[in-house]
Amino acid sequence: MQHYDAIILGAGAAGLMAAATAGQRGRRVLVVDHADAPGKKILISGGGRCNFTNIGTAPDRFLSANPHFAKSALGRYTAADFLALVEAHGIAWHEKTLGQLFCDGSARQIVEMLLDECDKATRSGGQVDIALGAPLDSVTHDGTAFRITRHGNRATAPRLIVATGGPSIPKMGATGYAYDLARQFGLKVVEPRPALVPLTLGGEETLFRSLSGVASEVVARAGKTRFREAALFTHRGLSGPAILQVSSYWRHGEPIGIDFTPDAAPDWLIAAKRAQPRLSPRRALGQHLPDRLAETLAERLALPAELGATTDKLLAAAQGRLADWTFHPNGSEGYAKAEVTVGGVSTAGLSSRTMEAKTVPGLHFVGEAVDVTGWLGGYNFQWAWASGRAAGEAV
Incomplete structure (x- = not known):
């Protein structure tokens, strides 16, 4: 039986940040993950x-x-x-659109940075052990300590940080395990659903698939x-950044609206009629849209x-429809294509400062496991870093 100050479930963004933070505070930490890396x-x-963060990060860009x-x-x-941490590690970066920051090189640099930060724990009298490649058999709590069993090995700690994410991208091994643990310990879960996900079209709207x-x-x-x-446009429906963004707010059965001509002047079709009465509608639309879409x-x-x-x-009615074209998605492409999950462990049961469960001292939930979901563009990573840091500072 191994004893630690904290056990962290999940070696992803939030888990590694929590481990590095706690380890550098002199804590002995065990990070476990069923993945092999x-x-x-x-x-x-x-x-x-x-896309490791977004310089426009603000609370109003998160759903909860x-x-x-x-x-x-x-x-x-x-x-x-x-x-500042990225720059301290000499990682070159660039800003894309809308405040999104990316590595110039590889995402592997961010992983290596986090592992380096975990290694720094030894300088502070701490320790971060990372155990990979075996699933958990059980997680229990005896009132004072948490005990995990995996592959016949057992470990205990007074603190347990759950950073196992949500069920999005199951091919990466993602599951809803965090929700199972939350319920095991009496915490509520806000119904999860796929977010930042392509939407599918059916019925008459399948004709738009030809625009794939x-x-x-x-x-x-x-x-x-x-x-x-x-x-x-995709062979199944709608995608792209604008669609992924609204998908987080969309509920099954609701319509979405698209303004295909956001830069068009008022009464632009009527003005085109005045200037060129013999102009075809397709050519008029083609001045604002790709040819196939215009057609x-x-x-x-x-x-x-x-x-x-x-x-x-x-023409005014046509302008209005182009400015708010209604689609009726019949679904989404689900967790398989969702970048994140909306919903998760209810924030009502957690401390916003430490991410600790109010009714189970020592139990923390961080990252995507929690009912906090950011916009597309680095916001969800920033939530992982911030929530992981908050839990790591509380250990």
Whole structure:
């Protein structure tokens, strides 16, 4: 039987950050993961370059049943703090669009950085052991200490940090194990669902699948939430950053709206009719949209062959539809293609400062396991760093 100050379940972003933080505070820490290598989800992120944070990080860019919960951890460990760590390790980076920061080289640099930070624990009298490649057999609590059993080996600690993520990307070994543990210890779970995920189309809207591969900058809407980025038509429906963003807010059975002409002037179709009455609707739309998309939308609008052959009222209606084209997704591509999970361990049962369960002293939940989900673009990594740091400082 091995004894530690803390056991961390999960060797991903949040788990490794918690381990490095606690270890450098002189704590003896054991990190366990059923995967055969640490940081596997980090390695595939950002096309292999890891979108490791976003300089625009703010609490209002996260979804949660309690929108205030993330403020404490995010305020105490910011994007600038993580960037300083990246730079201290000599990792070159660049800003893409909308505040997204990526490694110039490989996402592996971030994993190696976190492992180096874990190794620094020895300088502070701490220790971080990482045990990989075997699933947990059991997790129990005797009132004072947590005990884990894996592959016949047992370990105990007064603190247990659950950083096993959510069920998104199951091919990477992701499961809902954190939710099972939460329920085991009497904590509530907000119903999880796939987020940052492509949406699928059925019925009459399957004709848009013929546009597979066509992308266009749009404003996508789910309810009152809007995002301006690229939308991509796929062989199953809709994807691209704008769609992934609204998917986190979309609920099955609800429509989404797309403004295909966000930069068009008011009454632009009517103005085009005045200037070129013989212009076809397809060519008019083609001044704002990719040709294939313009052709498909023009067909759906069913306008006459020339703009001059229709009324201003009909053109105004067409403008309105193009500015808020309604789609009715019949589903999403599920956890297999979801980048993250909305929902998770209820924040009502956790301390926002330490991520500790209010009714089970010593039990912490961090990262994607918690009901805090960020926008696309590095926000979820920043939540992993901040929540992992918060738990590590409490050990």
